[in-house]
Amino acid sequence: MNAQAHGYTGLNIRGLAGEVGIKAASIYYHFPSKAELGAAVARRYWEETARDLEMIREAAGDALSSLGRYPEIFRRSLEAGNRLCMGSFMSAEYDDLPEAVKVEVQTFSDVNIDWLAKQLLEANITATQDSKLRAGAIFSAIAGAQLMARSRNDIKLFDELIEGYKLAGLLPSTQNSMSE
Amino acid sequence: MNAQAHGYTGLNIRGLAGEVGIKAASIYYHFPSKAELGAAVARRYWEETARDLEMIREAAGDALSSLGRYPEIFRRSLEAGNRLCMGSFMSAEYDDLPEAVKVEVQTFSDVNIDWLAKQLLEANITATQDSKLRAGAIFSAIAGAQLMARSRNDIKLFDELIEGYKLAGLLPSTQNSMSE
DNA sequence: ACCTGAACACCGTTCAAGT
DNA sequence: ACCTGAACACCGTTCAAGT
Numbered sequence: 127m128n129a130q131a132h133g134y135t136g137l138n139i140r141g142l143a144g145e146v147g148i149k150a151a152s153i154y155y156h157f158p159s160k161a162e163l164g165a166a167v168a169r170r171y172w173e174e175t176a177r178d179l180e181m182i183r184e185a186a187g188d189a190l191s192s193l194g195r196y197p198e199i200f201r202r203s204l205e206a207g208n209r210l211c212m213g214s215f216m217s218a219e220y221d222d223l224p225e226a227v228k229v230e231v232q233t234f235s236d237v238n239i240d241w242l243a244k245q246l247l248e249a250n251i252t253a254t255q256d257s258k259l260r261a262g263a264i265f266s267a268i269a270g271a272q273l274m275a276r277s278r279n280d281i282k283l284f285d286e287l288i289e290g291y292k293l294a295g296l297l298p299s300t301q302n303s304m305s306e
Numbered sequence: 307m308n309a310q311a312h313g314y315t316g317l318n319i320r321g322l323a324g325e326v327g328i329k330a331a332s333i334y335y336h337f338p339s340k341a342e343l344g345a346a347v348a349r350r351y352w353e354e355t356a357r358d359l360e361m362i363r364e365a366a367g368d369a370l371s372s373l374g375r376y377p378e379i380f381r382r383s384l385e386a387g388n389r390l391c392m393g394s395f396m397s398a399e400y401d402d403l404p405e406a407v408k409v410e411v412q413t414f415s416d417v418n419i420d421w422l423a424k425q426l427l428e429a430n431i432t433a434t435q436d437s438k439l440r441a442g443a444i445f446s447a448i449a450g451a452q453l454m455a456r457s458r459n460d461i462k463l464f465d466e467l468i469e470g471y472k473l474a475g476l477l478p479s480t481q482n483s484m485s486e
Numbered sequence: 487a488c489c490t491g492a493a494c495a496c497c498g499t500t501c502a503a504g505t
Numbered sequence: 506a507c508c509t510g511a512a513c514a515c516c517g518t519t520c521a522a523g524t
Contacts, residue, residue, distance in 0.1 A: 139517060140515085140516070154518070
């Protein structure tokens with residue numbers, strides 16, 4: 127939670143220990159290092175996202191409307207205290223991350239891209255060989271939109287950028303409401 | 307330079323002092339705080355980018371091929387030690403940035419988006435009222451691509467994502483070479 | 487099995503003092 | 506005008522010691 131709001135460097139062992147009600151040194155009984163603690167946080171984050179993606183797919187029914195709801199995942203992160211998704215968040219300080227954390231961060235984008243590629247294929251938007259490329263493009267574009275919306279502290283900007291992606295043809299234009 | 311590679315938190319006063327050949331305390335004769343130092347670095351970065359954009363425009367001749375060369379700016383950052391552009395880089399730790407630094411980071415994206423909007427309009431790709439939206443979409447998408455390519459340590463991935471944006475219609479498909 | 491105090495080398499920052 | 510040493514409160518980490 128701390129890591130999601132402030133990144134890996136922002137993850138504070140002494141502060142976290144205080145929240146939990148133990149001393150900083152005691153953290154090292156549960157985790158061998160800050161690196162492993164960070165990896166555990168990141169792991170939990172992408173696992174949660176994987177569950178969210180499954181839920182979206184089930185709730186939406188078909189692949190096309192699943193794709194339409196995909197940006198919600200990143201939007202929710204912004205809503206919850208204007209946070210970044212762990213993936214793009216930590217990528218910024220990627221060079222300085224311990225290996226164990228890097229692995230989890232990469233898994234996060236893998237989970238997202240695999241899911242997107244599957245929906246794109248099922249919705250007949252891309253051919254088999256193009257699905258991965260298009261999925262990556264969508265993921266990176268939305269991560270970028272989230273990054274920017276956060277820096278402007280402006281969720282409406284996120285919605286506008288997503289709209290811009292739809293108009294340009296990067297995202298499929300799904301009719302979410304009946305009225306249009 | 308340090309800040310571009312490791313972000314604001316990575317900017318190390320004691321280390322920087324060592325590189326310059328003075329003591330850490332002496333830094334405070336030249337800059338009142340790390341915040342102002344960071345702001346100065348960020349300012350210099352967007353000023354340099356503004357010059358690069360002018361150069362691209364002049365070298366390319368017309369607006370359409372200027373747009374085609376725009377991703378080069380972000381690509382060069384990756385080439386130079388797999389770095390991130392200051393804009394997306396610092397956005398990740400945005401919450402924790404001092405005000406003075408935030409201002410410069412926002413100016414960076416303003417400079418980019420204004421330039422893009424101008425080219426889009428001149429190239430007749432967007433109408434006046436849509437130019438800003440499309441410019442923002444392009445900027446955030448490319449920043450996202452850079453972010454991801456960096457996290458994979460893979461410049462080829464950046465090129466692929468840009469290609470994906472072109473195929474999807476977000477970026478104009480410019481013919482850079484004669485042979486195709 | 488779980489926690490602690492004390493110490494280590496780091497960090498940004500201040501300030502009185504040196505040239 | 507520019508630099509310094511010494512101190513401050515922070516940080517992650519280690520380790521011997523406590524229950």
